[in-house]
Amino acid sequence: MIKKVIDVKNPGKTAEKILAAARMVFAEKGYSGAHVDEIAVRAGVNKATLYYQIGDKDTLYANVIHQVLGNTAQNIAASVAKVDHPEEKLKAYIKYIADAVDTNPEWTPIMMREMAADGAHLPRVVIEDIVAVLTILIGILDEGIKKRIFIEVPPFLIHMMIVGTILFYKKAVPIKDRQSWLPAEIKVHDRNLKSNLGEEVAKLVLKAIKR
Amino acid sequence: MIKKVIDVKNPGKTAEKILAAARMVFAEKGYSGAHVDEIAVRAGVNKATLYYQIGDKDTLYANVIHQVLGNTAQNIAASVAKVDHPEEKLKAYIKYIADAVDTNPEWTPIMMREMAADGAHLPRVVIEDIVAVLTILIGILDEGIKKRIFIEVPPFLIHMMIVGTILFYKKAVPIKDRQSWLPAEIKVHDRNLKSNLGEEVAKLVLKAIKR
DNA sequence: TCATAATATTTAAACGTATAGTTAAACCGA
DNA sequence: TCGGTTTAACTATACGTTTAAATATTATGA
Incomplete structure (x- = not known):
């Protein structure tokens, strides 16, 4: 049977x-x-x-690696192109990255380990993809600066700020939540930003670079 | 002989x-x-x-792990206590972390890999140390909010922003610099902030959270 | 449509090296 | 000589990789 x-x-x-x-x-x-x-x-x-x-x-x-990290640039570019104002573009940029990390949880640990290993295994094509993403950011920032909306900032640092913040936060929260013994002070803060991390980060970054 | x-x-x-x-x-x-x-x-x-x-x-x-990550809190606390204004305290906090990472290059990859592994090997004592550091930050932020210098922000996110930005930037720069083929656009930005990364990050973070 | 040959895919088993961990003896200063 | 310390040799196992046989799939010809 x-x-x-x-x-x-x-x-x-x-x-x-x-x-x-x-x-x-x-x-x-x-x-x-x-x-x-x-x-x-x-x-x-x-x-x-x-x-x-x-x-x-x-x-x-x-x-x-290629499957997880590749082909991000096109999507970001598309996402950013949908809006017009530099401020909106930057929001879209950050939001896209935060969402991508949500959708693709493997992204975070693989990327972190690759950075820890000085990118030893990163294939060229992935680095090219990252460069393409960075280029989009540079475009946004340049436009914003030209229009006197943004102050001058180092784009590479801003990118690392965006990505670093999102990835670290995403990975750190579960570790924190696993500690049952934490003092109330720590637990009490940071309520409900799980879902809208992208927006929260966008808010902070924008405030940091707006003129 | x-x-x-x-x-x-x-x-x-x-x-x-x-x-x-x-x-x-x-x-x-x-x-x-x-x-x-x-x-x-x-x-x-x-x-x-x-x-x-x-x-x-x-x-x-x-x-x-313990040797590398432990015993940071006391030092930060001391460093922060030396100044008075919350703004100065936050600067000291960020600066201390940036300097510590410089002095202790093993910090970055070990921390990144630990986070990638969901903190699987992190001994309790190290987590306690991190909590102590966080507590200092919460103190600074609370004071700043009370004195109406800072807006209300999620401290855990701010900590991850500080640490994430510094660690990612520190690790990403050498990878970037190793790519000889990069388009000039990318290379041209980000000149000389190697040494004063802490200050640069402090400037951005402060601008992000100041009222 | 069926039988059979050719090809593609999967599998169990084996192989060789690398590596974590052990041990018994040698070493050396007091 | 005695105790702590170091050493080389050894064991057992884990792990990446290969092989050859089994099985499934597709192509061919009557």
Whole structure:
């Protein structure tokens, strides 16, 4: 009975299952902490299948990185282009990044570990993507400065401020919340900004750079 | 000839040499990327010495973490107490953190990786230290709000903004500088804020939260 | 439509190296 | 000589990678 069926229905493409599992495991454990065996198990395939479909661990990681970090620039550009005023553009920029981090939770740990490792594994294409994002920001800031809306600020620092704040906050909150013994002072602040982190950060950054 | 002498003179305490080497290697490679053998080699001792002096890899890492991240609060408190106005206090707070990161380069990668791993290895004592630091910030902000110098802001977010900005910037600059192919637009900005990053960040944060 | 050949994909098992951790003996200053 | 300290050699296992056989899928020809 029960022909065999069970789980899979249409398999959803083996390679994709592997990539998805790899994304999770690399995000949780980092490159050296992630074991090929575990990725294979979580993907529900044999280890050799993984090698057949994708290749060795390095290749696998490069794929994950590209999948997670790549192709952000186009989306940001589109998001920013929808509005006109520099102030609105910057809001869109920040909001987009905050939302992307929400949608793509693996982003944060992978990025943090890459930075910790001095970007040792970052493929060129990802760096190009980051540069493209930065270029958008520079455009916004330049326009704002020209129109005398913004003061002059170092764009690279502003970018790091935006990204650093969002990523650190996102990762730090769960750690904080896990501490049951915290003094009330700490707990009492910071109520409900989980959902609108992007807006809160945008508010602060805008206030910081507006003339 | 050459009796054997060479380096050591008084050994500088074996355990300390090991800790120093471990700090470097863990910072460079992360927990699973760091190998006990390499730590022993860099410390110039045999692996068994390391086990005799300190213990297994976990113990070693816990020691490093505590050594690197612990005992910051007292210093910050002292630094902040030296000035009076909340604005000056906040400046001192930020400046202290920026300077500490400069003095202690291992701080950044270790902290980033710990956050990426959801603080899995963070010993209680380190979290207590971070809480103590946060408490100082809350004090500064509360005073500033009471004196109507600052607007109301979520302190935890502000802390993450300060730390996130500083750490991300510090780690991102070398990665950026390594890219020889960058478009001039990117390179041209951000001149000389290497040394006074703390001040620059303080300026931005203060502008963001001042009434 | 079916049988069979060719190809693509998956799998269990094995291999070799790297690595965390152990141990017993040598070393060395008091 | 005695105790703390260091050493090289060793063990067991974990892990990335490969192999060859099994199975599934597609193509071909009557």
